Structure formats: C-alpha cells, structure tokens
Amino acid sequence: MASNPPAPEAPFVPGQRSPETFGFGTYRTDEGPWEEWNPTAESVRPVRGKHRVAKQRGGGFARSSTVLGVGVIAAVSAGGMASANTGKAPVSISMPDLPSVGGLLTEDDAPPEPAPALSSFGTESDDTAQGGAADAGEALRSRIMAQAESQQTQIEAKAKVAAAKAEAAATAKAEKEAKAKAAAAKEKAEAEAKKKAEAARLAELAKQYTLPTSSYTITSTFGQAGSLWSSGYHTGLDFAAPTGTLIKAVHSGTVTEAGWAGSYGYRTILTLDDGTELWFCHQSSISVSVGQKVGTGDVIGRVGATGNVTGAHLHLEVHPNGSADGIDPMSWLRSKGLNP
Structure with a gap:
C-alpha cells in the first residue's frame, strides 16, 4: 500500500x-x-x-x-x-x-x-600634482644649478691653485737661476782675483828667481824612460846649450858641493834657504867653492859635456829638503814664476 x-x-x-x-x-x-x-x-x-x-x-x-x-x-x-x-x-x-x-x-x-x-579632491589633486611636479622640477633644477656652481667653483679653485703653484715654481726657478748666476759670477770673480793674485805673487817671485842658463833647448824632461840612464828613467831636466854657456844661480843660497861626481861629471849643489837642493851637472868648469853664498843670477859655472852624456847640456835636478829622490824641475820652476 x-x-x-x-x-x-x-x-x-x-x-x-x-x-x-x-x-x-x-x-x-x-x-x-x-x-x-x-x-x-x-x-x-x-x-x-x-x-x-x-x-x-x-x-x-x-x-x-x-x-x-x-x-x-x-x-x-x-x-x-x-x-x-x-x-x-x-x-x-x-x-x-x-x-x-x-x-x-x-x-x-x-x-x-x-x-x-x-x-574637492578632483581639482585640488590635479593642482597639487602640478604644483608638486613644478616644485620637484624646481628643486631638481636648483640642485643641478647648485652642483654646476659647485663644480665650477672647484674648477676655478683648482685652476687658482695650479696657477699659484706654477707661479711659485717659476719664481723658485727664477730665484734659483739668479742664485746660480750670482754664484757663478762670484766664483768667476774670485777665480779671476785669485789668478791675478797668483800672477802678482809669481811676478814678485820671478824677481827673486831666474832660469839657470840662456840660449838653450829642452831635450829631456823628468821621468822620461830610456836605457841611457842608470835608474831607467830621466831624473832631471836637460837644457842643451853650447859648451861654455854661463850657468847662473836660480835663487840665493849656499854652495854645499862643488867637484867631480862620476856619471854627473862636474857638479855644483846649491842649497836654498828653505833646504831645497839644486844640482847643476855636466859642467865644463866650476866658478864657486863649498860654503860660498851666492845671490840670484850669480854665475856658478859653465855648460859642458862631462860625465855620462851624449852632448853638451846642463842637467838640473831639484831635491826638496835634500831628499834622495828628486821632483820635476819644470813644475818647480813654474811655481816660482819661471817658464822654461
């Protein structure tokens, strides 16, 4: 149902x-x-x-x-x-x-x-936006201008610093050159003054010293090597001149030796006041005796060819303080204002 x-x-x-x-x-x-x-x-x-x-x-x-x-x-x-x-x-x-x-x-x-x-947001927002944009643009423009001015200021400052450095460098260089020129001029003046003083001194000495002979020719110098000399080198300065040419005292002094000396032939030794010994060798004759005092230019002998020689000449040696080893007679004579 x-x-x-x-x-x-x-x-x-x-x-x-x-x-x-x-x-x-x-x-x-x-x-x-x-x-x-x-x-x-x-x-x-x-x-x-x-x-x-x-x-x-x-x-x-x-x-x-x-x-x-x-x-x-x-x-x-x-x-x-x-x-x-x-x-x-x-x-x-x-x-x-x-x-x-x-x-x-x-x-x-x-x-x-x-x-x-x-x-009123609609219109105000646009105005505010436009005003804000304008303010932002103006602020950006102000910042750009400020940066440009700052950069320009920095560039000008750097340029001023560089110019100051360049000017300082130029000034320093000019001062250095001026000092160098002044120093060179001073040095040159001092050198000239010294040269003049030395010339005056030598001129004064030249009045006190004289060359040992005249009408001569330099044939052998100090230190010249050769088998002609027993020591292996030349120990003096040779003035070649005819036999009989006068030999003079170079400076005032005392005769400490006069006679035969082997290979030196006839030799006269003149000792100066400062102790320097002058050896006059190979003479043909001697005009002074030991202990005799002579003055500058006095005749002490004549040129000859005695001893170990190849021709007539005056052999001159210089021995400071009577030492065994001599020095260059050419330099010594020039130091006295003489020019052989």
Missing part, C-alpha cells in the same frame, strides 16, 4: 507575521516587516539646486541598505574618494547632509539649502 508524500510547506508571505518574536514577548508595530522599495527615475524627483550629480558609471559602495539617490556616486576605497566620471575635466562634488532618504524624496519644489562641499 503506497503512502502519500508530505505536503510542501507554504512559501513565506510578507504580510504574515511569525509567531516568534525577536527579543520581545509580543509583536511591535514599528518592526515591520516591510516590502523592498526600489526607487526609479520616474518615482524619485531629481534634487533641485546648484549641484547636480552625474549619472553613475561603474560600481560603488552602497551606504548601508539606504539608497542615496539616483545618479549619486560616493565611492570610498583605500582611504580615498573618487570623483564622478563624466567624461569632462574633474569638477568639485558637494553633497548635502542627508539625514534620511525621506528628505531626498520630498514633494516640496523649493530647492534644498546648499551644503558645504564634501570633497
């Missing part, structure tokens, strides 16, 4: 009250329920006045369950407000303070009092 299915429950009827109450023991006349009201352009008269709101394009947020009005957009997102997009430049949007929907739907033809502007 088949059973009938249970009958479906009746749908909810808006005008029917529920036997249950919410928070109260009985029904309240101010609780409703109400039917949903969807206003349309024909049922709601547009708000008259100075400010009109463009027709809504795009989505937005509803304020609770209350409809603010046809064509009104109040978009609140991420702490900012969006202005209505009308296709034109952003304009200031202001809204009256609406305490309830009923005030918007009044039948009174008198326009509501203008309310203070709710937002």
